[in-house]
Amino acid sequence: MLIFQEKDLFFQALHPAATLAYLAVIVAGAVTLCHPLFLLALFIPVFTALAASGGLDDWFQKARFFFALIAMLALINILINRLGGTVLLYGPVLPGLGRITVTLETLVFALVMGFRLLTVFTAFMLYNRTVNPDRALSMFAKLFPRSALLVALATKTIPYLLRKLQSAGEIAQCRGANFHTGSLFTRIKNRLPLIRVLLISSLEDSFNIGESIQARAYGSGSRTSYFRHRWRFGDTLIFIASFFALSIIILSLGRGWGGYSFYPYLEKIIISPHQAAVLPALFVMLMIPALLAWGWNKWNFLRWKI
Amino acid sequence: MSTTYLSLFSLIMAVTALAAVYLWYERRRIAPAEIAVIATLAALAGLGRVPFAAVPGLQPTTFLVLVCGHVFGPVAGFLVGSTAAFTSNLFLGQGPWTPWQMLAWGLAGVCGGVIFRKKKMFPRWFFAGMGFIWGFVFGWIMNFWHWITFVYPLTIQSFIATILAGIGFDFMHAMSNALFMVFLGPEAAEILRRFKRRLSFYPISEKTVQGKKED
Structure with missing residues (x-):
């Protein structure tokens, strides 16, 4: 992607x-x-x-x-x-x-x-x-460690959310939602509940990510960093x-x-x-x-x- | 032609402003869960651009950034907006537009965070109007660099002409913001508020529990 x-x-x-x-x-x-x-x-x-x-x-x-x-x-x-x-x-x-x-x-x-x-x-x-x-990003991580983590997390989440959006769409279609017929306005309106589903489930997941990085001692002390490229x-x-x-x-x-x-x-x-x-x-x-x-x-x- | 220096100067200013905000964010005490929530919201806002990339202007990014700013505050709003721009461009392509998109969406988040911040309400039509206006403001910020770099002379007339050249896309963007805000705004704000309340709960430390027992 x-x-x-x-x-x-x-x-x-x-x-x-x-x-x-x-x-x-x-x-x-x-x-x-x-x-x-x-x-x-x-x-x-x-x-x-x-x-x-x-x-x-x-x-x-x-x-x-x-x-x-x-x-x-x-x-x-x-x-x-x-x-x-x-x-x-x-x-x-x-x-x-x-x-x-x-x-x-x-x-x-x-x-x-x-x-x-x-x-x-x-x-x-x-x-x-x-x-x-x-x-x-890892080059800038020394100066901006938290921002680098933020960008890395957001970057890895986009493809994951896209897959989740596709599967939520398929589930909705199985339950009778129609995304491919009607006017452009109707098609967009029919897709709006997907954004709601995605918002709730992704935020739920983000709490798990937060707990996971905390469990790995994120923020507990000074950070080790290295850049392996010569x-x-x-x-x-x-x-x-x-x-x-x-x-x-x-x-x-x-x-x-x-x-x-x-x-x-x-x-x-x-x-x-x-x-x-x-x-x-x-x-x-x-x-x-x-x-x-x-x-x-x-x-x-x-x-x-x- | 001295005006050409303006282009580099404005680009440096935009990058410096972004770096200053991110540096300030680095120095704040922030819970890991908050970083994860901001990253997820940025990913969600950025994701909106990818499937709709074929239809310029039609995306829920500005809508989500405005609502995030309203619920989580101007700093979180700025971070969600600017991170969404940067990360989504890793999939769509970075360009001279990246710092301006980061700044424009970041400022949209700040705007959402400053207005009606104290009141726990979401005036749907007011925010629809704000989303509509931001559709155009976003376009103006994006056109600004093109105007100072590639157009001469730099007059109000030439700026208006540059804006008019992209007015169709801006209008589409403004309309989609307003529609997303009308149909999804209050619900999205309520969902985000619920997660914000959950963010403010921290595990009770032993010291606090002992203190309570003594009481």
Whole structure:
């Protein structure tokens, strides 16, 4: 049921802190940088990493949802924005919005923002595919032990409750309840008693869980904790690459190299030699983990070394 | 374009606010049974999203979070709402929406806990109205990040346009909250109150028993 599936992948073999650092740098870069080439330098590595983790089929399946959201945001930008100088099309006059004018600058801005959203989505798809929730949770359990227990309990309860809901539904159907005929409203109304049954029985069970964890001396003293995953050479490599990528992003933001002026007219894509220097550096740093993931699949020697 | 920094700043603020609440919860003295009850309620609220995921907006999550907040208080309401969002996304997929969903459902729990908290009553229509409003407020909180990250210029007009783009889903969410509240609200509140009363009973210690005997 969980989105995460255990597979033989480079990013799954890493320490969760290393994978999280890499993804956090990509998301932070994507939401702060707005230069199209910088966004491309973030997207290509994360897309390659996802491809190396076997997530492309899933990406293309969800592409319809991504592009619907991107199209909606593009439409909002086109309808609202009046800052562009190169008018491509004069549209109709809409109440409350005035005359709609489609400008080249707004169109490019909408496309770049769509690309930014795509980069963030791809990074999260890589997260869902590669970060084991159990291991990530146990990493935070040292700082948030009670919250980690709360999340772990809730996570294990969802599939259990789903099975219970199904069996309660079958019992109700045996007793004459009808869930599949009538209007949508009737069908939903017929299912409401199931929520009541589930609420009572699950809360009853929760008391048993509470007594059970108390019987195992939960909360009786300081808690022992350990994290069994070792920090390996591959983790150090990913961490260093992510650190340098983050430094480049911060430097680019501080000096204004990562920005891009869309209005009133589009500025030149590369305006300074500094941008031309930091851009490939950022790309290379972020490509290192993606290439390692690819090499991990292809080259046993590399798998052994990292 | 300085507005793009707002996106990262708001994301950091949302995560920090969530971390602060969970850290505060860590420091409270809390019975294991209470943790189990909150976890079960969060699972139940999160479960509502999984079978109805194909119909956006139609889920009993907000309804349950509001009722939990009303019965168990704002802190428990926040924890149920935010944990429900996080755990259900382990099954539906985490994304940039996760912290905002955690915050939105958490705040719904706080809202349920603050209003009519002292009175042991459940005004069905008032809560139906609150559920209806929360259907829209939830949508606004969710749209906020999209608005500050991907839309320019950041004006009231562009925010309204962003809200209007998702108004259909928000309306569906609001209607389902109101309907769940009308048909199940008082009964769910009564069930939760019964379990809350059971939570407040602790085993009698020997010292207390001896004290009673002396009396």
